[in-house]
Structures are given as structure tokens and as C-alpha cells.
Amino acid sequence: MITLPGDKKDQYYLMIDGIENPIEYAYIPKPGDIVVGRVIAEKKNVAYIIDIFSYYALSAMIKTINIELKIGDFVLGTISQNDNLEDIRVIKNALIYRVPTSKLSRIVGTKGQMIKLIGQLSKSKLGVGRNGVVWIEGGEISKAINIIDDIVRRAHMKDVLDYIKSKYGDKDEN
Amino acid sequence: MRTDNRADDELRNIKLEVGILNNATGSAYIEWGKNKILVGVYGPEEAPPAIEIQDKAILKVEYRMTTFSSLEEHGKYTPNRRAIEISKVLREALSNLVLLDKYPGGIIEINILVLQAEGGTRVASFVASVAALIDAGIALRDIGYGISAGKVNGRIVLDLSKEEDNLGQGDIPICMSRTGEILLLQLDGKISREEFEKALNMIRDKKDVFVNLIREAFYKKYRGPIDNDLVDII
Numbered sequence: 025m026i027t028l029p030g031d032k033k034d035q036y037y038l039m040i041d042g043i044e045n046p047i048e049y050a051y052i053p054k055p056g057d058i059v060v061g062r063v064i065a066e067k068k069n070v071a072y073i074i075d076i077f078s079y080y081a082l083s084a085m086i087k088t089i090n091i092e093l094k095i096g097d098f099v100l101g102t103i104s105q106n107d108n109l110e111d112i113r114v115i116k117n118a119l120i121y122r123v124p125t126s127k128l129s130r131i132v133g134t135k136g137q138m139i140k141l142i143g144q145l146s147k148s149k150l151g152v153g154r155n156g157v158v159w160i161e162g163g164e165i166s167k168a169i170n171i172i173d174d175i176v177r178r179a180h181m182k183d184v185l186d187y188i189k190s191k192y193g194d195k196d197e198n
Numbered sequence: 199m200r201t202d203n204r205a206d207d208e209l210r211n212i213k214l215e216v217g218i219l220n221n222a223t224g225s226a227y228i229e230w231g232k233n234k235i236l237v238g239v240y241g242p243e244e245a246p247p248a249i250e251i252q253d254k255a256i257l258k259v260e261y262r263m264t265t266f267s268s269l270e271e272h273g274k275y276t277p278n279r280r281a282i283e284i285s286k287v288l289r290e291a292l293s294n295l296v297l298l299d300k301y302p303g304g305i306i307e308i309n310i311l312v313l314q315a316e317g318g319t320r321v322a323s324f325v326a327s328v329a330a331l332i333d334a335g336i337a338l339r340d341i342g343y344g345i346s347a348g349k350v351n352g353r354i355v356l357d358l359s360k361e362e363d364n365l366g367q368g369d370i371p372i373c374m375s376r377t378g379e380i381l382l383l384q385l386d387g388k389i390s391r392e393e394f395e396k397a398l399n400m401i402r403d404k405k406d407v408f409v410n411l412i413r414e415a416f417y418k419k420y421r422g423p424i425d426n427d428l429v430d431i432i
Contacts, residue, residue, distance in 0.1 A: 026413055026416050026417055026420070028332065028341050028409070028412060028413060028416075029332060029337075029338040029339070029340060029341055030338070030339065030340030030341055030375070030376055030377075036297060036300075036337035036338055036339070037332075037335060037337065037338075038332050038333075038335075038416060040420055050223075050241075050242050050301070050334075050335060050336065052300065052301070079241065079242040079243050079244050079255075079301055079303070079304035079305075080244045080302075080303050080304065081244065124335075126335065180420045
């Protein structure tokens, strides 16, 4: 059953039966979210401007983060109440891959089952940011990306975990 | 009697597809009679500081007719008087459906390209834009639909074709939301109050056609086979 915006009260997005999340939507920054961003500019001695792949960029105040950043660095941080990025740490030697925000919960899976499985199959370390960014460190990166693409394509379907296990797991044993 | 033997309230064949442009956030393609229209939605993105609004997003709508898309507009791809007018009325109609205050300081762009025109392109563009906005995952208050009514040979009919539009006595494109709010209303010609009310009621009766059309388009996208390899459909 497919429901459209306006079918129910306070429904603004398309929804598909069985999946609680709307199918696809733009990321809206919320305080407390952990996100991955890219440093795009520096205001001298005041702040860094960080693109978080939303429809506006955030700033990180130099005084509060105690860390030196370069333009182009990818950073992990928490959004604070006044739209700043805090608790920043730099992500190094990792591949940054973007997925639709709404499909992120499928990539993490219930109790993190899916992301653990991807890590096992590709032998790499993975992490996610709320704004739909996945970073992949070491192992078979291309395999991890193939699996993530497959999950995104099947995000509206059931039993994706079993599907991924049977498609990528068997080949590994042979 | 109409030029193509349709009943007074009969619509032309409508075919709607969603999610066909890979690089757009959301997209739709509509074939309504001989109209062929492609819509791409881009955004929300950060608006340029010069036009930015602090507490809500800007909606930018661009309607364009391709060269030779219709007999009258041939050879003109640059926006003409007609394209600028339709872009404006569609922007105003759609900004009443989109929850713009969810994206403060953002911009949402809607590009409408008319590949072939045969009467009623502004209402067809409206329906396709609504589908493309849903596909892009932009928050909508409700879905909308639109039909152009008109007066041909003294009778009120729905969905005028190009010939009927040129020969008839009047043309009223109307777009509304499901709850009945009127989002777009234009009138070209002379029509009495009773005739207008009759046209409005005829359009209201067609609501379910459009709701099902949009629903089916998304059903095809999400429940159809993925990438041509056969998958069990749940």
C-alpha cells in the first residue's frame, strides 16, 4: 500500500507499507545529530565553514574545537543548539560515500546488524553520519560500495539482510 | 460533438512516470494526449545570499517549450511572454503546496521542459511537477491536480485539445488541492457564473483519476522489477 502526502494528517512524504521511513527526503539538520562534513572555507581566527551536504553549511568555532583543520578535510562532529559543529575529529584514509538520508536506517539495520555484516563481508571498518554519509576504511572498499548500492536499491523491500548474505556471503566461502 | 468524439467530461489518455532522471533529486514525465512534458526537481540547496530568505525556502520554476514543440511557438527556445507567465502562475500554485518553511534559507528548483504541446500544458506541467516533488522527497502539504475546462459550441467540456482551444469560446485552466483549495485559476474568454460552477464541479469529480495516476506511478517505481533482473515482488 502506497500512501501519498496528505492521505493522513501530518503526512508530508511518500510512504510504503511495512517500511516506517519515508522513501527519500532531504536532510534537515537537527541539534544532537552526528554528521560528516567537509571543510570548505576558513574565517580567519573565528571559524571554519563546514559543508554538511544539506541545504546550508555550518560553522565550527575555532576557540571551542582546539584542532587545526585544512580546507578539504572531512570531519565528524555533533550539531549544537546554535547551529555550530562541536566535538570535531578528522577522518583520515577513508573513502566518503553518500547515500539518501532516509535509506541510512536500512544500511545500519536493526541493532546495527546490517553494517556489521557489510564490515564482515568486505573486511573494512564502516561508520555513518546522520546526513547520509558513509565512510569506509581499509579492506575491500569496492565490495563494500557494491553492497551499499544494492541495499539502497532494495531499501523498500523486506528480507534485505538475507538477500545480501546469500548474494555476497556464498561467493566468499568458495 | 467534440473534434475527437470524446464525451463532455472525458479526459485524453494520461501516462505518468517518475524517477527517470538520474542526476535530478526527483523527476517525472507525463504524456497527456499528445502533450509530452519532462519535469526535473533539484534541491533543496543553499540559496545564493542575494536572494536568500531567512525563514523559508525559495521556489524557482522554469517552464520552457522546446523548438518546434507546437505550431505557434516554433523557433523560439528563449523564454517568451507565454513561458514567463506560466512559470509565474505555476510557482504561485506550487508554493501553496510545498512546506517552504521546513527549509529556511534554501532554494528548490523545478525545471519543466515541454517536448510537445497540444493544449493544456500548464495543467499537465502542474500534475507532473507534483509527482516530481513527491519523488524528490520534498515535504508537501497535500497533492494537487488540474484540468482545463472550456466552452465549445455552447457546451462546457473538460480537457480541451489545441483545436478546441482555438475554436472554442472560452478556456479555464484550474488547479486545486485534494481538499478543494483553488491554487490556479485563469480565464480566457467569456463564461457565465452558472457555467463556471458547472466546470468546477466537473473538475472536482475527476479528483480520484489523478490520485490513482500518481499512486500507480510510484507503485511502478518501487514495486516493479529492479534493474531488469527478476526479483520476487512483495
